[in-house]
Amino acid sequence: MVPTLFGRIQTRLWLLAVVGALVTAALTPVLPMDAPLADKYQATFVVLGAVAVIGIAWELLYHLLMQWRWEKDWPTMFGLFTGIPEGLLVGYLATQGWLPFLPAAVAPAAFVIHFTVVWLVVWLVANGPMRVPFIRWRFRGGRLL
Amino acid sequence: MTEVVDVHRQESAAGTPVRPLARLLASAGAWTDEMIAGYGIPVQDTPIATVGGGIGSYILADYLRVAGGVPTSGLRVVSNLSHPWQTYERLANSSQISPTDRIRSDSASRPDNLWGFPSYALQEAIRDRSLGPLAHVFVEPIFDDYYTPRLGDVMKSIEREARRIRYWDMLVRGDAQLVRKRVGGGYYVLFVDERQEDPQPMALRVRDVHLAVGYPGLKFLPELQEFRERKNDHHRVVNAYENHEHVYHALRRRPGTVLVRGGGIVASRVLERLILDRQRYGQPTRIIHLLRTYVTGSHGPHPWARRSGKHGFAYQGFNYPKSVWGGQLKARMASLHGKDRADVYEEIGGTTTAYRREWQRQLRTAREEGWYHAVCGTISDLQDTGPKLTARMRVEQGEFEVEPDFVIDCTGLNAEVTEHQVLRDLLVHGGAQLNPLGRMDVKGSFELIGADSGPGRVYVTGAASLGGPFPGVDTFLGLQIAAQEVVDDIARRGHCRHLGPIASTLEWLRWATGRQL
Numbered sequence: 334m335v336p337t338l339f340g341r342i343q344t345r346l347w348l349l350a351v352v353g354a355l356v357t358a359a360l361t362p363v364l365p366m367d368a369p370l371a372d373k374y375q376a377t378f379v380v381l382g383a384v385a386v387i388g389i390a391w392e393l394l395y396h397l398l399m400q401w402r403w404e405k406d407w408p409t410m411f412g413l414f415t416g417i418p419e420g421l422l423v424g425y426l427a428t429q430g431w432l433p434f435l436p437a438a439v440a441p442a443a444f445v446i447h448f449t450v451v452w453l454v455v456w457l458v459a460n461g462p463m464r465v466p467f468i469r470w471r472f473r474g475g476r477l478l
Numbered sequence: 479m480t481e482v483v484d485v486h487r488q489e490s491a492a493g494t495p496v497r498p499l500a501r502l503l504a505s506a507g508a509w510t511d512e513m514i515a516g517y518g519i520p521v522q523d524t525p526i527a528t529v530g531g532g533i534g535s536y537i538l539a540d541y542l543r544v545a546g547g548v549p550t551s552g553l554r555v556v557s558n559l560s561h562p563w564q565t566y567e568r569l570a571n572s573s574q575i576s577p578t579d580r581i582r583s584d585s586a587s588r589p590d591n592l593w594g595f596p597s598y599a600l601q602e603a604i605r606d607r608s609l610g611p612l613a614h615v616f617v618e619p620i621f622d623d624y625y626t627p628r629l630g631d632v633m634k635s636i637e638r639e640a641r642r643i644r645y646w647d648m649l650v651r652g653d654a655q656l657v658r659k660r661v662g663g664g665y666y667v668l669f670v671d672e673r674q675e676d677p678q679p680m681a682l683r684v685r686d687v688h689l690a691v692g693y694p695g696l697k698f699l700p701e702l703q704e705f706r707e708r709k710n711d712h713h714r715v716v717n718a719y720e721n722h723e724h725v726y727h728a729l730r731r732r733p734g735t736v737l738v739r740g741g742g743i744v745a746s747r748v749l750e751r752l753i754l755d756r757q758r759y760g761q762p763t764r765i766i767h768l769l770r771t772y773v774t775g776s777h778g779p780h781p782w783a784r785r786s787g788k789h790g791f792a793y794q795g796f797n798y799p800k801s802v803w804g805g806q807l808k809a810r811m812a813s814l815h816g817k818d819r820a821d822v823y824e825e826i827g828g829t830t831t832a833y834r835r836e837w838q839r840q841l842r843t844a845r846e847e848g849w850y851h852a853v854c855g856t857i858s859d860l861q862d863t864g865p866k867l868t869a870r871m872r873v874e875q876g877e878f879e880v881e882p883d884f885v886i887d888c889t890g891l892n893a894e895v896t897e898h899q900v901l902r903d904l905l906v907h908g909g910a911q912l913n914p915l916g917r918m919d920v921k922g923s924f925e926l927i928g929a930d931s932g933p934g935r936v937y938v939t940g941a942a943s944l945g946g947p948f949p950g951v952d953t954f955l956g957l958q959i960a961a962q963e964v965v966d967d968i969a970r971r972g973h974c975r976h977l978g979p980i981a982s983t984l985e986w987l988r989w990a991t992g993r994q995l
């Protein structure tokens with residue numbers, strides 16, 4: 334999918350809300366966190382929410398950077414590697430306990446596992462299977478609405 | 479199962495036009511049922527007809543069958559081809575793409591699969607048990623060229639899907655003569671099967687017509703055309719889209735000079751062939767490459783609109799910037815009209831070729847060894863001077879002469895819509911108009927503006943619809959985008975299913991398991 338600005342944002346929100354939430358729901362119980370399960374869920378969903386919300390600002394930046402590309406495309410690799418700066422930022426905020434609604438600072442190992450798995454699965458879904466139910470999505474720059 | 483056979487066409491009974499046909503061809507305005515019955519023309523009713531039967535018709539048929547849920551009885555394909563990839567294969571082979579060569583569209587441009595998933599790269603990776611194709615897509619276009627599928631794989635996939643949707647049950651062999659409005663709504667598609675001993679006109683009475691008729695013919699530069707006609711020499715001055723193997727055969731046996739004209743991907747392929755043959759057969763072939771526009775570097779009005787280029791070529795992965803098929807450029811174009819749209823066409827247009835690392839290496843060697851010269855200019859005169867030709871070239875510094883043995887014109891195909899009888903008639907009698915680029919004026923839904931007939935619509939996709947709100951029309955993915963628009967429009971008008979997420983997933987499962995429709 335070659336994104337437009339609104340397409341990027343919608344795709345990110347949809348994928349995190351559906352695929353990200355499913356992965357988080359399945360993964361949270363096994364994450365190395367020393368807390369009751371309810372607190373663990375609260376922490377991972379706050380992190381997921383932060384990736385979505387802060388991500389809107391990231392998407393604005395990516396859209397700006399994309400303008401220097403003649404093709405106005407966003408290579409597959411970029412979609413994966415943008416996870417590094419995004420992960421570092423959200424990871425810092427989460428492990429410091431600075432994200433709102435966090436029950437406690439998130440253990441670094443738990444964050445790394447959670448973020449990496451969610452990012453990878455979302456990236457894989459965006460690069461193929463997403464097109465199966467949403468047959469018009471790729472021709473609309475990633476817009477679902 | 480349907481056999482794929484190519485029946486050779488018999489010469490039609492030239493000079494003895496079938497009378498009702500001649501009368502109908504000369505008539506103006508809409509046709510009545512009585513008129514057609516009066517001429518004794520057999521009529522078949524069907525809701526939709528697609529004229530052409532090449533890749534564009536095939537993609538529309540696929541979309542109608544799969545997404546629209548239309549049965550085979552709901553569609554007829556009127557074509558002079560026996561299989562949809564016939565013209566494409568011929569043009570590809572002539573222009574030096576062998577079945578194992580890679581074409582120029584991306585991994586998810588799958589004419590045989592509405593979803594583009596699994597992509598060609600994923601399929602190739604699974605089949606060859608190799609991560610190579612996936613790694614290629616992962617690093618493209620930054621650390622490697624764009625991944626593109628092999629011609630043979632693409633054609634095989636098209637054939638598989640054609641059988642799955644029972645394409646040949648819908649095929650009606652014939653040359654469409656006219657598409658005329660029918661009094662009372664809808665259209666008549668009048669066609670003649672020229673393969674018959676005594677070809678008789680036949681008609682389809684339809685609600686909607688789709689036209690994907692490709693290119694009317696080859697395009698030659700005027701001075702080359704003039705030479706071919708004057709000397710009746712189709713041997714030494716050839717078009718890259720026609721079979722010109724004899725040129726390569728001759729150059730294997732003796733030293734020679736070739737003048738290659740054009741800077742597009744076909745020129746790149748012709749150069750590749752000449753260079754490889756030179757290395758393989760050891761003949762000192764010399765190449766003069768004539769470009770009308772010589773690109774020396776990145777070009778464009780500002781840093782956000784700069785295309786790369788060098789050594790005469792403008793480089794681009796595909797025949798438009800990638801975002802034309804779904805990103806920013808597609809969205810932007812759809813909202814532009816008139817001159818603004820034409821300006822963007824101008825900005826993103828122009829001849830380009832793909833930057834392929836292999837081609838760069840070959841040309842670098844050729845340049846360094848001094849047997850390849852690219853010059854910027856035009857041919858002002860071409861004469862037959864014995865065993866060789868003499869071409870007078872006009873360049874910036876003045877004029878000079880070269881003596882090539884062959885001239886290969888790689889400047890393209892003729893897209894003049896008024897040279898196609900059916901399209902011309904729609905312009906003259908059907909209410910259709912030309913767009914600012916001189917092709918058929920269509921809406922975003924690919925409906926031909928001004929040609930509706932009661933509840934019926936004409937849709938045009940492919941090269942004839944270039945210049946509309948969507949530029950990438952003449953490509954596999956573009957034809958698929960167009961088919962989606964057409965089928966969605968037909969669904970909006972209440973004549974077929976609108977494909978939602980659940981049905982789409984079910985249809986994909988059917989595709990993946992090869993279930994026949």
Ligand SMILES: Cc1cc2nc3c(=O)[nH]c(=O)nc-3n(C[C@H](O)[C@H](O)[C@H](O)COP(=O)(O)OP(=O)(O)OC[C@H]3O[C@@H](n4cnc5c(N)ncnc54)[C@H](O)[C@@H]3O)c2cc1C
Pocket residue numbers: 529530531532533534535556557558559562565566569570573581582583587652653654655690691692693900939940941951952953954955957
């Ligand atoms: C050399 C070459 C390489 C290409 N490579 C790529 C690529 O890598 N990727 C990509 O996406 N696209 C590529 N394309 C473009 C792609 O092939 C075209 O977009 C596509 O084939 C166009 O389909 P079409 O149906 O419009 O035309 P065609 O496939 O040419 O079919 C139209 C056919 O309609 C028939 N016809 C015309 N008039 C009538 C009539 N009156 N009655 C009955 N039949 C009629 C003719 O037989 C004609 O051939 C390439 C094109 C060429 C020439």
